[in-house]
Amino acid sequence: MPLHLRRRSLFACLAALGLSACGRGGAKPLRFGAHPWPGYQLLYLARDQGYLPAAVQLVETPSSSASLRSLANGTLDGAALTLDEVITARSRGLNLRVVAVVDVSLGADVVLAREGITRPQQLRGRRVGVEPSATAAVMLDAFLRVNGMDLTELKLVELTVDEHVAAYRSHRVDAVVTYAPASNLLRRDGAVQLFSSAQVPGRIVDVLAVQADRLDACAQGIRALVHGHFTALAAWRADPSPALAAMAQSLHIEPAELAAVLKELELPDAAANHSWLATDVGRLNESARMLSRVMRSAGLLPEQVDGPDLSLLVDDHFLPAT
Incomplete structure (x- = not known):
């Protein structure tokens, strides 16, 4: 039986999307939302360790639903979301592009x-x-x-x-x-x-997504955000204890609990992201096609002949060179 969950109307205001001031003379930073989740905490670690410049403003939201509402009303330029949320948003008219993969849930x-x-x-x-x-x-x-x-x-x-x-x-x-x-x-x-x-491995993939009409205006901030995430990931891997303590405190859990959750996540680095975001043949497009089939079968996507257009799902221009 198709699965239909009662949802809030997250995209009702799509027609009235406002334009970000993100690139107007460089006066405003990239406004990027993320709700509490271990895979996203590396962004806040990057901010707290000084890896993010003033061109990036992180906005903590209470949930992915709140992030999507803020994207829809134009108060965020991008957000940390799951791939299925990106696919759903795109099918409803919110044109998001994935600029990095931050984690794959393997039990979390x-x-x-x-x-x-x-x-x-x-x-x-x-x-x-x-x-x-x-x-x-x-x-x-x-x-x-x-x-x-x-x-x-x-x-x-x-x-x-x-x-x-x-x-x-x-x-x-x-x-x-x-x-x-x-x-x-x-x-x-x-x-x-x-x-x-x-x-159900491969179903839940967390990504950094940005509104397509902000990619050029916010290019400096997006590149800094992506680079900051990978810098924080490398720092955590090199010396886990202080990073774990800081991230766990932010999530209000114990470092040992956070360490256990992180073991249930695949955390692709910059090199792995080039494989994930490769045009057409990358792992992300493969996962997106699989997810779209599953979601359509479950009644989670609007009835469309071809489904949401995945040809412009990713933009790998913001990944660090490897």
Whole structure:
């Protein structure tokens, strides 16, 4: 059965998109949004370590839904999003280009249930918290298919990720489709893992995406953002402890918890990104084609003959030379 999640209208204001002042005489920086997620914390590490110049302004958003709303109303030039969110946004008229891949989830996205629920089938008739985002929809669809279940067997509760912990603790939900740092806090409360992205490898890919009409005007800031991310990644790999402590503090979890999550992520460096973003034959386009098929089959994309145009999905001009 096609999966249709009740969503907020994130793109209703697309027709009224404002133009960024990002490149007007160089007076304004690139405004780039990112919500709390371990893979995105390297951007904040880059800022705090001085790897990002004044040409880049990071804006912390509470969720991917909030980032998408800000992209749609023109208050952000770009944002850290999952590939499926980028595909959904493009299919609805928000022309985003991927300028870098920051991580691939190999178990960091999960379905967690209340203590005592040990099998997926025990969720039948129970309340499941789901963010109104494409990523949550893709994860929920995979969870249902793998376990031979149907969407109608669950009672969905729409919650952005920043609401997951409070909803669980107040017994508003029996399970959530979630990720770190919320997943770490829920596990402390006894939540049980029923499913993870490790069971559907390649489905959840996190990227840096920028509005296509900002690529030229914001070129300096985009290049600095991408370079800063890879510089922070290299610094973390060279000396993990101080970077882990700083990033964990920002996420309100322990360094050991963050280290465990990072082990469930593939973190491509600049060299690997050239392979990911290679035109047509790159891993990103391959993942995008696979995701589009899955999402269309699940009813997560508008009915289109050819689906969203993936020919202009990536722009590798901002990657550091290798």
